Amino acid sequence: MSEPAEISPLTLSRLPLYLRCLRQLQEKGTTHVSSSQLAQQFELSASLIRKDLAQFGEFGIRGTGYRVDELVDRLNGLLGLDRIHKMAVVGMGSLGSALARYLSVNDRPFKIVAAFDVDGGRVGSKLGHLIVHHSREIPEVIPETGARIAVLAVPASAAQKCYEDLTDSGIEAVLNFAPIRLKRNPAVRTKSVDFQIYLEELAYFLRS
């Protein structure tokens, strides 16, 4: 079809999934894969996968399927995973530290370039070869480091303030883990991950 006008959010959420699966196939040496093979990997319908992929041009080969290498490259480019993404982590409590470790490993193109906290015991300490800054230094340090993504792992009471400091400092995307509904800056892509709410959703199914 035409060029990526605007990917629908649900399609977008599946692309990284496809990509992950394709990389596994790539490592196994598989060169081609059909939509129905992909479909049974995840629990999705083959036609949905085809529709998702067809939005970015026709790179399937009828009768054969998709070339794994080509699809990986294309999706990587589409998602912007062919560049390095610099991230800042705010809040170095147990969750923030775990996330820092968790998100920067692997061959992923996400690198942590700054860390912040307000706790005197943690400010100045080391995260790998990074120094933990005080959160009040966000406005200076963020532009210096060039971070564009921030991971927010502070207590709910501090989250809104930190969020605003970050967005004011030029951060363009935020992944929030504080259990609070942020008042969003519309210019900044903001995604919230709220464990408490997930648990409460699960609890609903256990009211037997």
Place this chain on the structure above:
Amino acid sequence: MSEPAEISPLTLSRLPLYLRCLRQLQEKGTTHVSSSQLAQQFELSASLIRKDLAQFGEFGIRGTGYRVDELVDRLNGLLGLDRIHKMAVVGMGSLGSALARYLSVNDRPFKIVAAFDVDGGRVGSKLGHLIVHHSREIPEVIPETGARIAVLAVPASAAQKCYEDLTDSGIEAVLNFAPIRLKRNPAVRTKSVDFQIYLEELAYFLRS
């Protein structure tokens, strides 16, 4: 209307949000609230909130709004948050430990009653006043403790095996943090939280 036939998943995901906001209002001493007041707290439309709430009977008062106390009680009951929910945590790495701390605090009705890992250095250690068991003991310990919810925080390579052990042991709901697409047991409510994928989604918006 009639009794909770089956709540749609999107409605369900908003109910905990409402509840959290309502509890805050309750603490501030607010007795009544209108759908439009709630709407501007989150970024939702008032009519959506009314539709969500109207599914469980009419407890709004026309001209006035909703009674906060009543709504809190009703939603609490609906989500099953008026009982204690026993949870098991599997994988006590940095993420698992952080989650354990994070999810069991507060006045929330979720209590951790068992913890598991495979690492010799961690098995036998203490989590609060709990002992960390070896994961191979899942089939015995889960039924003993009566846990119905499990939090999976193990490496991707171990996740499917652990998931199956858990569901075979009577676990009824799983919150998975391993970066992998689980082959699900249809009898078990399974929710996956995948940080890597969230980051990749955000990266898409940064391909300037």
Place this chain on the structure above:
DNA sequence: ACCCGCTTGTGAACCATGTCACAAGCGTCT
């Protein structure tokens, strides 16, 4: 007792998403 303002509950229109079914097209085998 009545009126008036405000807010709910809800049917209908609108939109997004996913499913189905099938024509178009590639590759292979004879």
Place this chain on the structure above:
DNA sequence: AGACGCTTGTGACATGGTTCACAAGCGGGT
């Protein structure tokens, strides 16, 4: 070269969710 099997790309349909608009109804003030 031609026919066949398989798989994609895609239009038409079905489903589910949200917004809109408004009648119904509560409560306070006169």
